[in-house]
Amino acid sequence: MNRIRLIISFILISLWSAHSFALASTVKNKPLNIAVASNFKLSAQHIAHEFTEISGIKVNISSASTATLYQQILRGAPFDVFLSADQKHIDLLIDANKVNQEHEFIYAQGRLVFWKPDITRVPTLQDFLLYDGRLAIANPKFAPYGIAAEETLKSIKKWQVQQYIKGNNINQAYQFVESKNVRAGLVAYASVIQKQQKNYVIIPQEWHHPIKQAGIVLNNDETKHAQLFRQFLLSENMQKYIKSQGYN
Amino acid sequence: MLTAGDYQAIWLTLKLASLTTLLLMIMAPPLAWWLARSQTKIRPLVESLVALPLILPPTVLGFYLLIAFSPEHFLGEWWLSFNDSSLAFSFTGLVIASVIYSLPFVVQPLQSAFVHLDKSYLEVSATLGYGKFERLYKIIFPMLLPSFIIAGALGFAHTIGEFGVVLMIGGNIPGETQVLSILLFDHVESLEYASAHKLSFILLAFSMSVLVVIYGCLQKRQQRVLNA
Missing domain, CATH: 3.40.190.10 (Periplasmic binding protein-like II)
Known part of the structure; x- marks a missing residue:
């Protein structure tokens, strides 16, 4: 009998405290x-x-x-x-x-960078202009960084000749390069800074809309x-x- | 009504699903037979491996494949030793992924058919002097034809409906890896709802018809068993 009473009061107390906790969190926070x-x-x-x-x-x-x-x-x-x-x-x-x-x-x-982790030095814009392998970019149809990548490639007349691998967003483009499935990509400056990467060059702002x-x-x-x-x-x-x- | 890009994606999707189904229909029957008959201790292990894609999020498979395809790892390195470009973002890569992903959908119906196959048929045919292959072609295959059709249809339909894995290892390349489900996602993300509606409807109608055929097939078989 005592044990049942104990269990019931325990349940009631926990229900009450859960309720008051929920109430407090909805109102105050x-x-x-x-x-x-x-x-x-x-x-x-x-x-x-x-x-x-x-x-x-x-x-x-x-x-x-x-x-x-x-x-x-x-x-x-x-x-x-x-x-x-x-x-x-x-x-x-x-x-x-x-x-x-x-x-x-x-x-x-945001800023775009050309990132190529497989060379031992920091790449230059010349490396970007000469790069003819597959390039990871965000999808230019809807991703903002992808649109900037398309504008960049058009401004240097490489849009028609370059082969692309399109990520659903800029992080996926980064991931394609990081996993070494693509050798280079146009990725977000923020990504290479957050991941402490070194082998990148910032794309000049004049090459695409901000x-x-x-x-x-x-x-x-x-x-x-x-x-x-x-x-x-x-x-x-x-x-x-x-x-x-x-x-x- | 449909654009050239849409037709290209439809063709690519059909090509992927057909090739995947063909490969699965070659690989799955022996595997299913072994799973149905074998009494070894490692059977549950193999059975679990085959069933894994049923419950594993496609992203897990996609993630591991992306790593495996990378030139830094064994599979990717081996592939690159006689190919120019990596398995990721290639049609071949998608075929490999689809075979793994759709395997349980083909193996499981076959396995259950083999389990329920009455052994006495095989014994009688053996006493009639039928060899191993004769038994396979004259007894097992005709008797279990509906199960083979169901297995193939499920594998085919499931490959068409694949999305998560392709999103992770496909790279959205028209004509190479941009299958219907990806193109549809592409349309939705770019707010092209009219195109998205068309493709969605095609996929819906197709999936529904495949299921109706499969369940019709099942019903017929059930009636035959009940009448027998």
Whole structure:
């Protein structure tokens, strides 16, 4: 009899504490859901961590390709902030009346590098111009870094002659080269910095349109947590950090 | 209605699925026979290996294949010793991946058919003086024809529906590795919904017809067994 009473009270206590815990976390600390384009994921994680330390607001990060995230948001995915790898998809959301234009901001500008890990010295632009093997790029049909890669190759008249391996996003292009399945690629400056690679050369900015990475606040509720995050992301310290991670 | 790129992807997909099915129909029957009859201790191990693609996320297979195809590792190095370009991002690479990926879909229906095959047929035919191959062609094959059809159709259909593995080791090259499911994903990601609708509908109609044929085949066999 005593044992049953003990078990019942134990169950009740755990139910009660779980309930109050859930209540507390929904009211005080509703986590901020942030959708991040895959190239910016690592930096976003670091920034989110700093943000949580200062504000006490938890942050969940979901990363995928910009186009995938765009489609999820268009169909009502519960994200509070969207950090895209381009401006186009943000503008599409604005056109679809899903978001308010005044919540748009540019948080980083991406750079492309020619990365060729299998030579013992740092490659030059000349190496890039002369390279005739298969080249890993992000898909120029929809990936922002892929579009920049296409523009680059067109500007040096190599678009027609080069053989490409197209990754679904810029990280996959990186992965193709890292696994040695392709000898060189046009990848994100941020990737080679984060992975501490050495054998790369930065592609001049004149060779393609700037890869402006835009973001937007999707949820402008009374907590203003999303706006707070935006301010934090655009603060001088964080912008300095973003620059150190391979962005302009 | 469909673009040249769409037709190219359809043709490539059919080519991949046909070649994969052909290879599987050569490899799978002996393997299934062994799995159905063998009593050795390593049988569960082999059986598990064959069934793995059923439950393993395709990304796991794709990831390991990408590593295996790399020139740094044995398989990739061996391949490059008599080929110009690596197995990754090539049609051959996709065939290898598809054979592994669709293997259980062909082996398992055959295995279950072999298990349920009444041994007395084989014994009677042996007493009639039929040799090993005669028994295979005159008894086993005609009796189990529906199972062979089902196994082949499942392998074919499953290869057509392959996506995760190809996404990881394909590289999206038109005419080489850009199969239907990848092209469809490509259309969706580039917001070309009209093209995406067309390809989706083709895949849906195809898959549905294959399943109707398979289950029709099963029903017929069931009726025959019940009437016998």
